[in-house]
Amino acid sequence: MDHSEFRRTAVAPVLAAYAGTPGVDAVMLGGSTARGDADRWSDVEVGVFWARPPTTTERLVAPSVRPGTPEDSQSPWYDYLSLDGLAVDVEHALSSKVEETLDRVLEAHVPDPAGLMLLNGLVDGREIAGPRPELVHHWQRRAATYPRGLSIAIVEQHGPIDKFWRCQMLIERDNPVLLARELLRMTNQLLTVLHAVNGRYSGHVLAFKRLDAMETELVHAPAELARRLRLVFSAPPVEAADVLRQLVEETYDVIEAQLPEVDVARLRERFRADRQPTGGGVQAPPPVGLDA
Structure with a gap:
């Protein structure tokens, strides 16, 4: 079993737990585990997309989850868990916020780093489950065309x-x-x-x-x-x-x-553009990239 397959097997119960939680639209495996190029240092990334803001109890439905973001903060929320030493990072986001982010980056061409990270994660996403997997597939189709703008x-x-x-x-x-x-x-x-x-x-x-x-x-x-x-x-x-x-x-x-x-x-x-040193009277070495 390679590193990616090991991680997919280990995290499967986590995906299933979130997929069956009321309020969840879809769950997704992301990162190097989804791409299939994980190594022994790789953690596992899980995306959970909600129809409404989750409570802390709902976010902690999977075993051994350690909350990272307070409940009253805005989407996204981040939680962490360890599966016998395997680190799993869980990012929760409102589906409506994902739609807004895709509009901002793909339509308005705003180079928002967090938005670009989300799109990168969506492109890599695999093992999509939950009551509305077609939602993630729709986002992936949108992200598949990178706008020239x-x-x-x-x-x-x-x-x-x-x-x-x-x-x-x-x-x-x-x-x-x-x-x-x-x-x-x-x-x-x-x-x-x-x-x-x-x-x-x-x-x-x-x-x-x-x-x-x-x-x-x-x-x-x-x-x-x-x-x-x-x-x-x-x-x-x-x-x-x-x-x-x-x-x-x-x-x-x-x-x-x-x-x-x-x-x-x-x-x-x-x-x-260059800045020339001044004073001292001692000849400086030639500029970087130029022959003496």
């Missing part, structure tokens, strides 16, 4: 990758902690943009947790993306920064080819 909105929001000059500053200061933070910030923006260009939903960094599988999914992307991303966080600082610089420039090439509506010249100008 949403791609443009996300690229315009996350495409301006700025202050790359900080890399040289932090390398000269020998500050690997802040350098890593800057590299991660820019990498997250780059990957968010590439997902949007490729019509893939992503709402947070965990969407990028399997680099090789991600590279396979991103048809329009810089070559050898996974290998080069690993270099960004493993190569010596000057090389790492230069690899990221090249990845960003090539990502802008991809945007130009796939989304000509976006003003890529403006994105490049902002990315290439």
Whole structure:
């Protein structure tokens, strides 16, 4: 039995308990367990969609559930349970709120991270049960078409990758902690943009947790993306920064080819903007990415 099958079997009673609870429209298995690529570190994600706000008692119908969100807060609510050490995260949402979120993201093209996470979860969803499974199937059909307007909105929001000059500053200061933070910030923006260009939903960094599988999914992307991303966080600082610089420039090439509506010249100008150090009289090393 592989890791995904083990988790599907273990969580089946939880899905059944929620599916039979009054007020529930549908339940769904999500995440890596639903996709079939879980590993031994993977938790299990369960979505429960309600016709009305649930009480705490209704949310805790499955055994060993630990409440995470107070009852009087608004949808969604989060609870957690452990099945002999297997972590299960349960997200409860009102079906009406899901509809509102899909309208906001898919129709109004609002790049809301929580909404994008919901859509990503719906696309992955499997083992749908409850009295109204057709509701989830309807949401999945809507999510199957990624709007071009949403791609443009996300690229315009996350495409301006700025202050790359900080890399040289932090390398000269020998500050690997802040350098890593800057590299991660820019990498997250780059990957968010590439997902949007490729019509893939992503709402947070965990969407990028399997680099090789991600590279396979991103048809329009810089070559050898996974290998080069690993270099960004493993190569010596000057090389790492230069690899990221090249990845960003090539990502802008991809945007130009796939989304000509976006003003890529403006994105490049902002990315290439420099800040020159002053004073001291000591010759500084050449800028990151340039030959001495």
